[in-house]
Amino acid sequence: MSFLEVSDLRVEFPTSDGLVKAVDGVTFTVERGETLAIVGESGSGKTVTNLALMGLLSKRGSRISGSAIMKGDAGNLELIDLADEQMRKIRGKNIAMIFQDPMSSLHPYYAIGDQIIEAHQVHNEVDIEVSTARAIELLEMVGIPDAANRLKAFPHQFSGGMRQRVMIAMALVNSPELLIADEPTTALDVTVQAQILKLLRELQSELKMAIILITHDLGVVAGAADRVNVMYAGKIVESAPVGELYANPLMPYTHGLLASIPRMDRGRGKRLSAIAGQPPSLIALPAGCAFAPRCTFTERVGGGPDRCKSAMPALTEHTPGHFARCHLEGATL
Numbered sequence: 001m002s003f004l005e006v007s008d009l010r011v012e013f014p015t016s017d018g019l020v021k022a023v024d025g026v027t028f029t030v031e032r033g034e035t036l037a038i039v040g041e042s043g044s045g046k047t048v049t050n051l052a053l054m055g056l057l058s059k060r061g062s063r064i065s066g067s068a069i070m071k072g073d074a075g076n077l078e079l080i081d082l083a084d085e086q087m088r089k090i091r092g093k094n095i096a097m098i099f100q101d102p103m104s105s106l107h108p109y110y111a112i113g114d115q116i117i118e119a120h121q122v123h124n125e126v127d128i129e130v131s132t133a134r135a136i137e138l139l140e141m142v143g144i145p146d147a148a149n150r151l152k153a154f155p156h157q158f159s160g161g162m163r164q165r166v167m168i169a170m171a172l173v174n175s176p177e178l179l180i181a182d183e184p185t186t187a188l189d190v191t192v193q194a195q196i197l198k199l200l201r202e203l204q205s206e207l208k209m210a211i212i213l214i215t216h217d218l219g220v221v222a223g224a225a226d227r228v229n230v231m232y233a234g235k236i237v238e239s240a241p242v243g244e245l246y247a248n249p250l251m252p253y254t255h256g257l258l259a260s261i262p263r264m265d266r267g268r269g270k271r272l273s274a275i276a277g278q279p280p281s282l283i284a285l286p287a288g289c290a291f292a293p294r295c296t297f298t299e300r301v302g303g304g305p306d307r308c309k310s311a312m313p314a315l316t317e318h319t320p321g322h323f324a325r326c327h328l329e330g331a332t333l
Contacts, residue, residue, distance in 0.1 A: 017283055025066075026235065037220075052212065092122065098164075098182060098184050112151065140168050141203070244322050276296075
């Protein structure tokens with residue numbers, strides 16, 4: 001039984017120009033102890049999907065439908081319909097999120113210790129000394145030296161990598177069952193990226209939590225995830241175990257993403273290629289496959305390019321656990 005089951009999740013934003021379909025019928029599951037990566041270009045719906053799960057989207061400015069059932073210590077919870085007061089009780093405790101930019105996520109006027117302690121105090125009726133000890137424990141766990149003294153430091157006194165570690169400590173202070181990491185290695189150099197990802201794997205093993213990793217970097221995904229969901233224009237267009245996805249991409253968009261990054265198994269002298277064109281407007285999505293205007297494989301589809309432009313392909317299971325949304329049938333990309 002899956003720990004998190006998301007079914008037909010839809011998020012729409014009414015605007016003066018029309019209805020923005022940011023997330024359009026997304027369905028996926030996450031198991032305990034598993035890392036699920038969600039990848040795609042900017043605007044594909046990755047972050048909005050998870051903000052909906054966290055209850056961080058304005059109910060006045062958005063329309064959210066579908067189901068997201070979390071089967072955790074607090075019982076079976078329907079996250080989409082959860083009342084604000086109840087969501088506040090589990091947000092930061094049962095489900096936590098590491099945001100993309102730690103400098104804008106940490107309050108500049110408060111010491112990092114005060115911020116971590118507050119996150120613990122909100123969900124635990126304990127003395128301040130207990131929360132302080134927990135904050136020191138978490139800072140040590142994420143590799144910040146001299147943790148007891150660094151509690152008094154402010155965010156600007158830390159490097160980018162250290163601020164990200166503080167964000168991880170704050171997210172884990174209540175031992176959540178699900179951690180959502182939104183681009184946790186953005187703007188960090190390669191060495192620090194590797195340290196942060198190694199740290200997340202170690203903490204996941206220790207705390208037995210599920211992780212949803214949001215990223216546009218398929219290089220990060222290769223060493224960090226168990227399964228991958230590829231999103232494009234608000235939909236999941238491919239889903240597979242990480243090794244299977246890299247070895248046998250079935251959706252042309254996934255193929256394009258993989259072709260645009262350096263790979264050790266690629267022959268010498270082969271140039272990287274970019275995906276031509278731009279993602280479609282989420283206000284005026286095409287009737288068929290949203291990727292069709294940028295796709296170089298439409299001529300190989302049975303029925304020709306018109307089929308791609310007029311009919312939306314279903315997300316079909318081609319091999320066990322490997323799903324793709326494409327009219328190409330059994331073709332090797």
